[in-house]
Amino acid sequence: MIISQLGYYSLIFGLLTSILIFFNSSIQIKKNDTVISSKTTGLIGFQFFFVIISFISLIYSFIISDFSNETVFNNSHTTKPLFYKITGTWGNHEGSLLLWLLVLTGVLLGFIFKSKNEPNNYRQLTVLFHQIIVMGFFVFVLKTSNPFNEIFPVATEGLGLNPILQDPALGIHPPILYLGYVGTSIIFSAALASMISSYVNKSWAKEIKFWILFSWFFLTGGILLGSIWAYYELGWGGFWFWDPVENVSLMPWLSLTALLHCVVTLEKRELFKNWTVVLCIITFALSMAGTFLVRSGILNSVHTFANDPSRGIYILTFLLVLVLLSFVIFVIYENKNFARKSKIFVLSKETSILVNNWFILYFLSVVLIGTIYPIFLDVILDEQISVGPPFYNKLILPFLIPFVLFMSIGPNMKWIKTNFKIGVKSFFVIIFTLVLSFITIYFIGDKNIFVLLLFIGFFYLLIKSLDQLRNRTKNYAQIFSHIGFSLLLISILLNSFSSKEVIKNIQVGESFTLKNEKIIFKKIAVEKEKNYESIIGFFEILDGKNKIINLQPEIRIYNEPEMATSEASIKTSLFTDRFITINIIKDQNFFNVRYQHKPFMIWIWISTLIIMLGGIFAIFRKNKEINI
Amino acid sequence: MKKMFMKSKKLSITKIFVSVLLISLNLKSIAISSTYSEEQTINITKNLRCLICQGQTIHESNSDFAESMKKYIKKELENGKTNEEIFASLVEKYGNWIVYDPGISKNTLLLWTLPLLLFLIGGAIITKKILKKI
Amino acid sequence: MQFLEKIKKSIFSLIILSLLIISFFVFKFALQKEKIYTPKMSDNQIFTDFEVVELIKENQINFNKVLFGKNFYLINIWSSWCEPCKDESDKLLDLKKDTPIMMIGINYKDKKKNALNFLKSYGNPFDKIFIDKQGTISINFGAYGVPETFLIDSDNKVLKKYVGPLNEKDVYEIKKIVNN
Numbered sequence: 001m002i003i004s005q006l007g008y009y010s011l012i013f014g015l016l017t018s019i020l021i022f023f024n025s026s027i028q029i030k031k032n033d034t035v036i037s038s039k040t041t042g043l044i045g046f047q048f049f050f051v052i053i054s055f056i057s058l059i060y061s062f063i064i065s066d067f068s069n070e071t072v073f074n075n076s077h078t079t080k081p082l083f084y085k086i087t088g089t090w091g092n093h094e095g096s097l098l099l100w101l102l103v104l105t106g107v108l109l110g111f112i113f114k115s116k117n118e119p120n121n122y123r124q125l126t127v128l129f130h131q132i133i134v135m136g137f138f139v140f141v142l143k144t145s146n147p148f149n150e151i152f153p154v155a156t157e158g159l160g161l162n163p164i165l166q167d168p169a170l171g172i173h174p175p176i177l178y179l180g181y182v183g184t185s186i187i188f189s190a191a192l193a194s195m196i197s198s199y200v201n202k203s204w205a206k207e208i209k210f211w212i213l214f215s216w217f218f219l220t221g222g223i224l225l226g227s228i229w230a231y232y233e234l235g236w237g238g239f240w241f242w243d244p245v246e247n248v249s250l251m252p253w254l255s256l257t258a259l260l261h262c263v264v265t266l267e268k269r270e271l272f273k274n275w276t277v278v279l280c281i282i283t284f285a286l287s288m289a290g291t292f293l294v295r296s297g298i299l300n301s302v303h304t305f306a307n308d309p310s311r312g313i314y315i316l317t318f319l320l321v322l323v324l325l326s327f328v329i330f331v332i333y334e335n336k337n338f339a340r341k342s343k344i345f346v347l348s349k350e351t352s353i354l355v356n357n358w359f360i361l362y363f364l365s366v367v368l369i370g371t372i373y374p375i376f377l378d379v380i381l382d383e384q385i386s387v388g389p390p391f392y393n394k395l396i397l398p399f400l401i402p403f404v405l406f407m408s409i410g411p412n413m414k415w416i417k418t419n420f421k422i423g424v425k426s427f428f429v430i431i432f433t434l435v436l437s438f439i440t441i442y443f444i445g446d447k448n449i450f451v452l453l454l455f456i457g458f459f460y461l462l463i464k465s466l467d468q469l470r471n472r473t474k475n476y477a478q479i480f481s482h483i484g485f486s487l488l489l490i491s492i493l494l495n496s497f498s499s500k501e502v503i504k505n506i507q508v509g510e511s512f513t514l515k516n517e518k519i520i521f522k523k524i525a526v527e528k529e530k531n532y533e534s535i536i537g538f539f540e541i542l543d544g545k546n547k548i549i550n551l552q553p554e555i556r557i558y559n560e561p562e563m564a565t566s567e568a569s570i571k572t573s574l575f576t577d578r579f580i581t582i583n584i585i586k587d588q589n590f591f592n593v594r595y596q597h598k599p600f601m602i603w604i605w606i607s608t609l610i611i612m613l614g615g616i617f618a619i620f621r622k623n624k625e626i627n628i
Numbered sequence: 629m630k631k632m633f634m635k636s637k638k639l640s641i642t643k644i645f646v647s648v649l650l651i652s653l654n655l656k657s658i659a660i661s662s663t664y665s666e667e668q669t670i671n672i673t674k675n676l677r678c679l680i681c682q683g684q685t686i687h688e689s690n691s692d693f694a695e696s697m698k699k700y701i702k703k704e705l706e707n708g709k710t711n712e713e714i715f716a717s718l719v720e721k722y723g724n725w726i727v728y729d730p731g732i733s734k735n736t737l738l739l740w741t742l743p744l745l746l747f748l749i750g751g752a753i754i755t756k757k758i759l760k761k762i
Numbered sequence: 763m764q765f766l767e768k769i770k771k772s773i774f775s776l777i778i779l780s781l782l783i784i785s786f787f788v789f790k791f792a793l794q795k796e797k798i799y800t801p802k803m804s805d806n807q808i809f810t811d812f813e814v815v816e817l818i819k820e821n822q823i824n825f826n827k828v829l830f831g832k833n834f835y836l837i838n839i840w841s842s843w844c845e846p847c848k849d850e851s852d853k854l855l856d857l858k859k860d861t862p863i864m865m866i867g868i869n870y871k872d873k874k875k876n877a878l879n880f881l882k883s884y885g886n887p888f889d890k891i892f893i894d895k896q897g898t899i900s901i902n903f904g905a906y907g908v909p910e911t912f913l914i915d916s917d918n919k920v921l922k923k924y925v926g927p928l929n930e931k932d933v934y935e936i937k938k939i940v941n942n
Contacts, residue, residue, distance in 0.1 A: 235688075292789070300682055316786065324782065351758060354758070362747045365742070375792045384723060384799055384802075386677055388675070389728060390728055390729035501670070679907075680906065720806060721901070721902075723799075
């Protein structure tokens, strides 16, 4: 079809543009031009434009169900609702790579516009390094993952999209996630460029901070969406499983958080120059490594794309080249950036940021090692092990306690030097924290000293962060993100300890109880939708105060592909979620029913949104200069 | 009229039921368990991997294997076996892969110690940086 | 002092570089490895101290007592509703005819009537058949699906394990071990 040709040749033109930009920029750098030529800017614009055309072509092919296109044939079906035809475009390997390219070329254009007042040498070098990444991806797509392969003869119907992917949250999860994930690419390119052009200083920090916030914000949002989807779609009421694919999105997030704090120090005090650049490189390397792990077929997970190893080898080699390149550049140019020789006092914000990075990098190493150690063990010793929640909990939870304590006092520290004063207020804060913690422990019923310590730490962080609101000069970015983070930790801890579940095999008309609630299985109904049929169970929950809540879990049978899914019915309130699923069992008259109480679930989502709100404040914040 | 409607509703439910059953049989995803809701069983099954549906825990999975495993664990608990004994016997039968806790063995020593080692190294670097005089 | 710094930096760089190269090759080899996990054969003896119920006579016996009197035993987990089991029935009959192995069938999550019908239609290769209504007997052996087959020696050690239906190659393998 003509539209596939359009999409394919747009990609070819995009690659050619890439080569042109690369050579153009090289020449300009050699000539030490003082201004980026409009030719370069125009070419960058064209490059983005070509990718947009290609992307829209693929979407169009999905919408009209053009089964001469192999990707559409493999991943779509005429009976799919329009929304899922569109989101199905990026729900597969080839389409999602187009999304990668879209964001990759888009952020470069954004960078060109936003960096108008930055040194030209630095801008040209950023463009240069970024084109290396862009070219690599164009070649990867064109050679191994072409979304516009034509198949002949044309089928009349496609193979359909996995029903569990047909979901609104999962529809927008990739674009949001990729803005964060792929956004780290411009941070990488800019870091290498600033190293070479000796631009690692306050000005650069201010500029790159925007892109770090941009990536961090969308990555947080992407992870949030993924967790929400997992919660209501996968049916077990869980939202985080330490699954390798989840870990792979968490690692760049941890790195970005550390980087964010680091770059603030660079901006205020021109410290940690080398370390900031290293973090920029690590962040992008983690995001590329994540792409590799998820698409190469190396991991055994429900989340992975079905893939072949030849694609894996390409990304792996590409990643190695990029990391080696940055390693060489770092080694060569490390000394060219004159590091400010300044003493760091123990009681200072600088120290608290060092401690912040220390702990975050530790958490990052736990997640990284937990994820790739089984792979190493399998290859080297041919032993297969699993690394799951017990590992991560044991290594992360104990360290969370000192981490949140440091996090509580860090914001109170001044830059350079603080005179530590313990006043009456501190005394009251500590008492209040202890009281709150003991009351919580009492209500949960788990009289475990370790859990008590966790609550003490988390509540202390919350109170100290709230206390920041009373400052004369308020840093809303930091206040909201810290409040959000402490709320997140508290909600997760409360949720994990007070969740209750009951599983029963019952017939229509029967009932069972959970705590002071009675759950009655009222009836069954059958309904037919566009591309599935469903069996709906009607349940009535009578709570202690005789209020009635209605829940309707479903079993859906899809026609293309032939699959049955279980759809949970969830009633959310501020205090708890009521979560129910049904499943068919061999005895026709009975259904397998799982009913759960998930306390404070909505607070987990709300607190993450508050963290993101902090990010928005940060983008608009006008920073005060410190003059030394 | 109502009788006919009830009959056709029953017919369509049965039709759907049979098709679901057939699909489920092929996908090995039928729950056959009898009533159970013990916390200790759940504590164990949440920490075991399903060999048929390899992305799920035994607790989550409704596959044949998972259902048999739940019954097996219940029996073992009734016979007085401890959690550790049950995990150990399952590891002997199915290999280390089946448990989510990698445990401490010569294979996993590095797994547990490497992050801690890095933490200590990080601490040393920071201490040096803070104590450095200009 | 500066020289020492340079040496330290070089060593550090070399370590990082080698880690990167090693990781690259580990991941490269990992790509060729099998992603789906299949349990390896245990070197240990199989667990046999549990009660089983016979299919036809429905008497209960300890499995220890079943594995007695022969040098080799074949434990085959099968079901009347299992499609691949139909394919391997002729291979099992072949083994019963040509080898001194004691053939033990474990009828998995089945109804007695259906099981007997299956044996009538496809032949009965077993010397003894026991039932596993809940699937828990199979777990004792470390099995996880149907059909699955274990070749045991007189010390209760697992010589061979086959997941899925037996094919010609497997039969040849078994005969070679047993007829030595």
